[in-house]
Amino acid sequence: MNDTPARVTLEDLAAIVAFRASGAGEGSYTRSLIAKGVAKCAQKLGEEAVETALAAVGSDTKAVVSESADLLYHLVVLLQARGVSLEDVYAELGRRTNQSGLEEKASRPRG
Numbered sequence: 001m002n003d004t005p006a007r008v009t010l011e012d013l014a015a016i017v018a019f020r021a022s023g024a025g026e027g028s029y030t031r032s033l034i035a036k037g038v039a040k041c042a043q044k045l046g047e048e049a050v051e052t053a054l055a056a057v058g059s060d061t062k063a064v065v066s067e068s069a070d071l072l073y074h075l076v077v078l079l080q081a082r083g084v085s086l087e088d089v090y091a092e093l094g095r096r097t098n099q100s101g102l103e104e105k106a107s108r109p110r111g
């Protein structure tokens with residue numbers, strides 16, 4: 001029997017990451033990364049974002065998928081390290097659904 005899930009959602013991943021962050025499980029990359037602090041998690045997220053962007057302008061579609069998975073995983077880890085829930089992010093996306101991106105940009109305070 002193969003118990004590897006066919007697909008994993010952000011909610012699934014956030015639950016795994018929270019479990020690992022709590023100290024459960026041996027040899028966890030997630031736990032070791034979170035233990036290094038928010039700045040290290042943020043640095044990793046930035047690296048993965050650049051790698052995803054570079055893959056996107058290349059010709060290897062599998063690399064885009066792989067780098068995107070790395071990026072989403074590291075975003076979920078950073079949110080866990082920073083104490084922000086996916087629900088908070090979803091609620092923010094929800095607040096934006098009736099507003100175009102151009103309207104949102106125009107509503108920002110000018111500095």
Ligand SMILES: N=c1c2ncn([C@@H]3O[C@H](COP(=O)(O)OP(=O)(O)OP(=O)(O)O)[C@@H](O)[C@H]3O)c2ncn1[C@@H]1O[C@H](COP(=O)(O)O)[C@@H](O)[C@H]1O
Pocket residue numbers: 016017020025027028029030031044069070073
């Ligand atoms: N989705 C992922 C995932 N994506 C990427 N990675 C790891 O992220 C790391 C990023 O690669 P890099 O080459 O940048 O890392 P590195 O150079 O080794 O890292 P640094 O020394 O720079 O920190 C690799 O070690 C990948 O294995 C992930 N590690 C874990 N998960 C998920 O998290 C779960 C728990 O993992 P553990 O915490 O390791 O048990 C797993 O079952 C997966 O579901």
